[in-house]
Amino acid sequence: MSSEPVYKRVLLKASGEALMGSQGFGIDVAVADRIAADIAEARQMGVEVGVVVGGGNIFRGVAVASKGGDRVTGDHMGMLATVINALALATSLRKLNIDTVVLSAIAMPEICESFSQRATLYHLSLGRVVIFAGGTGNPFFTTDSAAALRAAEMGAEAIFKGTQVDGIYSADPKKDPEATRFDHLTHKEVLDKGLAVMDVAAVALARENSIPIIVFSIHEKGGFAEILKGGGLKTVVSDN
Numbered sequence: 001m002s003s004e005p006v007y008k009r010v011l012l013k014a015s016g017e018a019l020m021g022s023q024g025f026g027i028d029v030a031v032a033d034r035i036a037a038d039i040a041e042a043r044q045m046g047v048e049v050g051v052v053v054g055g056g057n058i059f060r061g062v063a064v065a066s067k068g069g070d071r072v073t074g075d076h077m078g079m080l081a082t083v084i085n086a087l088a089l090a091t092s093l094r095k096l097n098i099d100t101v102v103l104s105a106i107a108m109p110e111i112c113e114s115f116s117q118r119a120t121l122y123h124l125s126l127g128r129v130v131i132f133a134g135g136t137g138n139p140f141f142t143t144d145s146a147a148a149l150r151a152a153e154m155g156a157e158a159i160f161k162g163t164q165v166d167g168i169y170s171a172d173p174k175k176d177p178e179a180t181r182f183d184h185l186t187h188k189e190v191l192d193k194g195l196a197v198m199d200v201a202a203v204a205l206a207r208e209n210s211i212p213i214i215v216f217s218i219h220e221k222g223g224f225a226e227i228l229k230g231g232g233l234k235t236v237v238s239d240n
Helices: 017-020 029-046 062-067 071-094 117-125 144-156 187-193 200-208 223-228
Strands: 007-012 048-052 100-104 129-133 158-163 213-217 233-239
Touching: 007 017, 007 029, 007 144, 017 029, 017 071, 029 048, 029 071, 029 223, 029 233, 048 071, 048 117, 048 144, 071 100, 071 129, 100 117, 117 129, 117 144, 129 144, 144 158, 144 200, 158 223, 187 200, 213 223
Parallel strands: 007 048, 007 158, 048 129, 100 129, 158 213
Antiparallel strands: 213 233
16 A cells, blocks of 8 residues: 555545434534644645535435435535535634635625535645535535546546445445445446446546546445545546
8 A cells, every 4th residue: 555645636425424424314423633633634634625415314305305305406405405414524724724725616695605616726736625505516426426526527546436435335334244345347347237426427528538436335334545545445437
């Protein structure tokens, strides 16, 4: 394992559920603080970090549609949930004196700045952590798709997908004790096998832009930095 980071600019995708901790809903501040500490560790290594956070701990747009409601309105509500999570994570980072900016795909200037690629690259050049809120700004797209899109726009060398387990498995390891973890897969294998690590649009976008996806456990303290240096348990999705 190298002492130098393997990647210099990355996009971290964290689910909203990760921020819940052991709670059934909302944000566990202790968990947000720990994820922020992992991001701070990466910044201290000189890695430029963008973050996309989901909103499932607060609201899921598909929940409205499944009960006969309007999917577009539901997705807009989900986007607002991601803004709440982004502000919480930014607060945790600022407590650690990490310069952080929240850029939203939906204009809400009283709360945070609006997203543009130009603003993203400017803030990264100043050493700031950039948290992308509001998904893609469009209904029918997940925050996984937002992660792949923002990764391409910021020129990220890899997408780090923080999940509940330490990689991609042949089956759900919490339900199937025989499930095996993959060390490496291609984007095509993920799509062909129907492995539910990110949605199809996100994986396809990452493949088109030759961006590896690294799946690891968001719950391992220090795990993000360890994998950045080439160690740790993870599954790498790449075409080389």
